[in-house]
Amino acid sequence: MKTLYSLLLCIFTLSIGFCQDEQINFNDAIKMHLKKYNIKSDIAFENRNLNEGQILFDSLVSNHLVGTKFEDYTFKSISRKKVKLSSFKKPIFILTYASWCAPSKGEFPALNKLAQKYAKDVQFVLLFWDKKHDIKKIAKSFNHNIQVCYAHETYKNDATIVANMKHSLGFPTSYFLDENLKVVNIKRGGAQPALKSTYVKAYTMNYNVFREGLSSLLIEKNISKEQLTTN
Structure with a gap:
């Protein structure tokens, strides 16, 4: 039982490592998140809220683009x-x-x-x-x-x-x-x-x-x- 537990723990740890090593492509990240960003950004600039527009851009970059390939x-x-x-x-x-x-x-x-x-x-x-x-x-x-x-x-x-x-x-x-x-x-x-x-x-x-x-x-x-x- 202990051996089985150790084996399962090892597999789980390796799977986490593989997920962490997997790197998202920059182009894929753009496709996934750009549309939502553009909608919010357009509203901000229509309201002449430049500060909000910059915040949205920085959020897109830091949350979804940094670290991509x-x-x-x-x-x-x-x-x-x-x-x-x-x-x-x-x-x-x-x-x-x-x-x-x-x-x-x-x-x-x-x-x-x-x-x-x-x-x-x-x-x-x-x-x-x-x-x-x-x-x-x-x-x-x-x-x-x-x-x-x-x-x-x-x-x-x-x-x-x-x-x-x-x-x-x-x-x-x-x-x-x-x-x-x-x-x-x-x-x-x-x-x-x-x-x-x-x-x-x-x-x-x-x-x-x-x-x-x-x-x-x-x-x-x-x-x-x-x-x-x-x-």
Whole structure:
């Protein structure tokens, strides 16, 4: 009887372990929870309740998207033909943009500064929802530490990327992934300084917003290193 009990306990423990190890795909999580989020979010913004809208977004991310497995997408790069996310072998910061969506004052310089500072620890990727010829000029705004990519509805093989990233959470949106493409955090884009803000203030606001998001990746990276050294 004791042997049978031990066997059942072992099976139960293993089943729990398998359930904990099972990782939900990001795309599946979006399909399961986006509709309900959109209904509530639309009501909040119709009532001009921006704070409620942000709370709903943060809740969607923290409760349903963080910890999911991101698709190993292949992006078209402005400098190389194709870039596969898993090829970076380190945490990734993806920021989605569009060439016709003007950045706030100091936003691009803040990204360049952060990319220069954290290039060894994090891969910076800017993904524009544009055709290649639309971003050739704007791509020159970024230093070599930032991989500038693009995707468009009319391009072959971009349909899934557009559907699951552009048409789900909108843009600009920041995706923070660990080296295994697990979602660590998702945030809206940069800061929104007042139009009359000085360049220094706007730059500082954007720097701090992006730096806060990057901190989650850097913490995750340090934890992973600690686990490797202790095991």
